[in-house]
Amino acid sequence: xxxxxxxxxxxxxxREAALDWTKASAEPTLADTLAxxxxxxxxxxxxxxxxxxxxxxxxLGNEGEVVIPAYNCLxxxxxxxxxGWTPVFADVGEDGVNMTLETLKAALTPNTxxxxxxxxxxxxxxxxxxxxxxxxxxxxxxxxxxxxxxAMVGGKPAGSFGDAAVVSFHLTKVLAAVQxxxxxxxxxxxxxxxxxxxxxxxxxxxxPQLAKAVALRLLTNPLVYGGLARVRAxxxxxxxxxxxxxxxxxxxxxxxxxxxxxxxxxxxxxxxxLATNVARRNALGRLYARELKGINGLSFPQWPGDTVAALxxxxxxxxxxxxxxxxxxxxxxxxxxxxxxxxxxxxGHHPARSVYSAKHLIGLPTYPSLTDLQAQEIGRAxxxxxxxxxxx
Numbered sequence: 001x002x003x004x005x006x007x008x009x010x011x012x013x014x015r016e017a018a019l020d021w022t023k024a025s026a027e028p029t030l031a032d033t034l035a036x037x038x039x040x041x042x043x044x045x046x047x048x049x050x051x052x053x054x055x056x057x058x059x060l061g062n063e064g065e066v067v068i069p070a071y072n073c074l075x076x077x078x079x080x081x082x083x084g085w086t087p088v089f090a091d092v093g094e095d096g097v098n099m100t101l102e103t104l105k106a107a108l109t110p111n112t113x114x115x116x117x118x119x120x121x122x123x124x125x126x127x128x129x130x131x132x133x134x135x136x137x138x139x140x141x142x143x144x145x146x147x148x149x150x151a152m153v154g155g156k157p158a159g160s161f162g163d164a165a166v167v168s169f170h171l172t173k174v175l176a177a178v179q180x181x182x183x184x185x186x187x188x189x190x191x192x193x194x195x196x197x198x199x200x201x202x203x204x205x206x207x208p209q210l211a212k213a214v215a216l217r218l219l220t221n222p223l224v225y226g227g228l229a230r231v232r233a234x235x236x237x238x239x240x241x242x243x244x245x246x247x248x249x250x251x252x253x254x255x256x257x258x259x260x261x262x263x264x265x266x267x268x269x270x271x272x273x274l275a276t277n278v279a280r281r282n283a284l285g286r287l288y289a290r291e292l293k294g295i296n297g298l299s300f301p302q303w304p305g306d307t308v309a310a311l312x313x314x315x316x317x318x319x320x321x322x323x324x325x326x327x328x329x330x331x332x333x334x335x336x337x338x339x340x341x342x343x344x345x346x347x348g349h350h351p352a353r354s355v356y357s358a359k360h361l362i363g364l365p366t367y368p369s370l371t372d373l374q375a376q377e378i379g380r381a382x383x384x385x386x387x388x389x390x391x392x
Contacts, residue, residue: 001222001225001226001329001332001333001334002222002225002332002333002334002365002370002374002377002378003220003222003225003334003365004313004334004335004336004363004365005171005172005220005313005336005365005367006217006220006365006367006369006370007171007176007178007213007216007217007220007367008174008175008176008270008277008367008368009176009177009213009217009266009269009270010217011214011217013266013269013270014210014213014214014217014266016269017210017262017265017266017269018210018262020265021261021262025261025264026261026264026265026267026268027045027259027261027264029268030045030182030264030267030268030271031043031044031045031182033268033271034167034182034184035184037157038145038157038159038160038165038167038184039156039157039160040160040164040165040184040185040186041185041186041188041191042184042185042186042187042188042190042191043182043183043184043185043191044182044183044185044191044194044195044198045180045181045182045258045259045264046180046181046182046183046194046198046255046258046259047179047180047181047254047255047256047257047258047259047260048168048170048179048180048181048254048259049075049144049146049166049167049168049169049170049173049181050075050076050078050079050181050254050255051079051181051254051255051256051257052166052167052168052181052182052183053076053079053080053083053116053142053144053166053183054079054082054083054252054254054255055183055193055194055197055198055252055255055256056142056164056166056183056185056190056194057079057080057083057084057085057114057142058083058084058193058197058252058255059187059189059190059193059194060113060114060140062083062084062085063113064085064086064111064112064113064114065085065086065087065088065109065111065112065113065114066080066085066086066087066088066112066113066114066115066116066142067088067089067090067099067104067107067108067112067114067115067116068080068087068088068089068090068099068116068118068144069089069090069092069098069099069117069118069120069354070089070090070091070092070342070343070344070349070351070354071091071092071096071097071120071339071342071343071353071354071357071358072118072120072339072343073146073339073343074244074246074339074341074343074346076116076118076144076343077089077246077343077344077346077347078246078247079255080116081246082252082254082255083252085114086111087344087347088107088109088112089107089343089344089347089349089351089354090103090104090106090107090351091103091106091107091351091352091353091354092120092351092353092354092357093353094353095123095301095302096299096301096315096317096353096356096357096360096361097120097121097123097301097315097357097361098117098118098119098120098123098124098125098126099117099118099125099130100125100126100130101126101129101130101133104117104130104133105133108137112139113139113140114139114140114141114142115130115134115139115140115141115142116141116142116143116144117130117131117141117143117144117162118144118146118147119144119145119147119148119151119158119159120147120315121147121311121312121313121315121363122147122148122150122151122174122281122309122310122311122312122313123148123151123301123303123309123311123315124148124151124152124153124158124303124307124308124309127143127153127158127161127162128153128154128161131143131161131162140163140164141161141162141163141164142162142163142164142165142166143158143159143160143161143162143164143165143166144165144166145158145159145165145166145167146166146167146168146170146173146181147168147173147174147310147312148174148309148310148312149167149173149174149175149274149310150174150175150274150275150277150278150310151278151307151308151309151310152307152308153306153307153308154306154307155306158310159184163185163186163187164183164184164185164186164187164190165183165184166181166182166183166184167181167182167184168180168181169181169263169266169267171216172312172338173312174274174277174278174281174310174312175267175270175271175274175277177263177264177266177267177270178209178212178213178216178260178262178263178266179209179259179260179263180259180260180263180264180267181259197252197255197256198256198258199256199258205260205261205262206260206261206262206263207262208260209260209262209263209266210262213262213266225334226332239340240321240322240325240337240340240359241321241340241341241358241359242340242341243341243342243345243346244341244343244346245346246343246346246347276368277368278308278310280368281309281310281311281312281366281367281368282308282309282310282311284311284314284365284366284370284375285309285311285314285366287372287375287376287379288300288314288364288375288378288379291375291376291379291380291383292316292379292382292383295382295383295386296386296390297318297319297386297390298316298317298318298382298386299316299317300314300315300316300317301315311366312363312366313336313338313363313364313365313366314363314364314365314366315361315362315363316361316362316363316364316382317356317357317360317361318360318361318362318386318390319360319386319389319390320389320390321337321340321359321360321361321362323385323388323389324362324382324385324386324389325337325362327384327385327388327389328362328381328382328385331381331384331385332377332381333377333378333381333382335362335363335364335365335378336362336363336364336365337361337362337363338363339357339358339361340358341358342354342355342357342358345358364378364382365378
């Protein structure tokens, strides 16, 4: 079975990161490289992307509202609430993926102080227009580039537009290191406060993450993955749209956990290959676009010519998400159903486009080790699945 994702790190990366255990911390190298890449004066490695968001918002205070996309990872809204702010949700645009300047304006209130645009699935949002608008209103822009490391907009990196930005090294992101994140800042005071909350470093350890990295490389081998995917599918049934309960706000408790030393080293080992990683993902995106062109009942986002995506998956809107997902599974392909929720629905808000995306969007895999033959097989399987589930 073709997996929905495979970690970007290889067994060689794992071995090299493990052998460097006695060397100096990789945190400064990771932070400095990202700061140069994205044009920030300060960068602090954190335990996760969510932790970075929480720490940034904690520095900014907690009086007011933060506008975030409604179709988004639930952890983003939870980070806003953990820092004591009130999330306000902007619907996505017609592409079904990202907040736009238009939907942002519709979500503004007199209490808005922070705007958090996300480049969902590695597809850049209207970040230049959003940033220009926010600066004209003196709104702080916390750019969520967690899923978009390596993407470009008008020749500038996604993640370089805001007053601060966040990237993530979660397993499903462009560059995976089991866990970890980074907060990039222009403010020296924010950087000092973030380092203070994290405590003296660098972090030590990472044995559990090393074991998890090895296990994930082995378990996402196509020869092994099929049995696990089918067991999960039977356990979960066909509930591919959910209204989830948000985690209770717990202040900075989780945000102050440092990134394990092994994860920081694992991320550094992959930085030199980032451009190749992104280029391969986008090549797979172009292949899918060719394979799927003209198929009835299918739509996928387009992005302007001055942008370069960093596709963590290739998002598609299909007529019947559960039926398509399980038809693909029967044909030996596991695709992503993220997100199967609209995070604003957890607080009683149901913006139409975001809910539609949650109910209809699937994601085709774009991990760099996926071959062209596998991608073509995925395209054929999707075409057959759509004919089966949507015969009209």
